[in-house]
Amino acid sequence: MNQIAPVKDEHSVIHSTFTIERTYPQSPAQVFHAFADKATVRRWRIDGDGFAIAEFSFDFRVGGGEVSRFSYAGGPEIRLDAQFQDIVADQRIVFSYRMAVGPQPMSASLTTVELTPSGNGTRLTYTEQGAFFDGVDSAKGREEGTRGLLEALAAELQKSR
Numbered sequence: 001m002n003q004i005a006p007v008k009d010e011h012s013v014i015h016s017t018f019t020i021e022r023t024y025p026q027s028p029a030q031v032f033h034a035f036a037d038k039a040t041v042r043r044w045r046i047d048g049d050g051f052a053i054a055e056f057s058f059d060f061r062v063g064g065g066e067v068s069r070f071s072y073a074g075g076p077e078i079r080l081d082a083q084f085q086d087i088v089a090d091q092r093i094v095f096s097y098r099m100a101v102g103p104q105p106m107s108a109s110l111t112t113v114e115l116t117p118s119g120n121g122t123r124l125t126y127t128e129q130g131a132f133f134d135g136v137d138s139a140k141g142r143e144e145g146t147r148g149l150l151e152a153l154a155a156e157l158q159k160s161r
Contacts, residue, residue: 016139019127022150026157028090028115031122034153034160035093035113036060044156045149046070062087066097076102091115099137106137126150 024031034040038058046053046068054069054077065083072078082097093113099106109130116123126146132138 011134013134014132014139015130016132017127017129018139018143018146019125020143020146020150022124022126022154023118023121024124024154024157025121027120028117028122030157030160031115031124031153032090032093034157036087040156040160041066044152048152060084060087065095078106085110101136104136105133107132107142109142124150 034044038060041058042053042056046056050073052071052074054071055067056069057067059065062084066080067082068080069077079100080097081099082095084093084095086092086094092115094111096108096110098108107130109128111126111128114125114127116125128142128146130139130142132142
């Protein structure tokens, strides 16, 4: 987990976009399921050593969303509020989300996950367009965190084969 920068007095916003591409040996349907199924999402995204989960709600449909509240290693509570904007089964998921640490807003983002067949597996393209607030988080930190999550997804997919 990235260290949270100290809260600054001045208000700033940094806009940034990053794209991560990754290939998984599982089918697009299997990878899509790992994003769509509540229990699976919880396992690869927020469960783990050192995490304390205060809330996890998940409604996978256009207009539905997710609320996650958790802390890591006794640190401050982090909150994610997401809404699904577009879902095309086995192909695409678009969601917007806001993150905060305690009462301090961290970021607001629009994310697109695209799944395309690649041999016997799936090519996942993850694109995030973010606004990062007041130096609390950064695009670099978010990209590193996302790479870690996509690695956790790989481990989850391997277990559910």
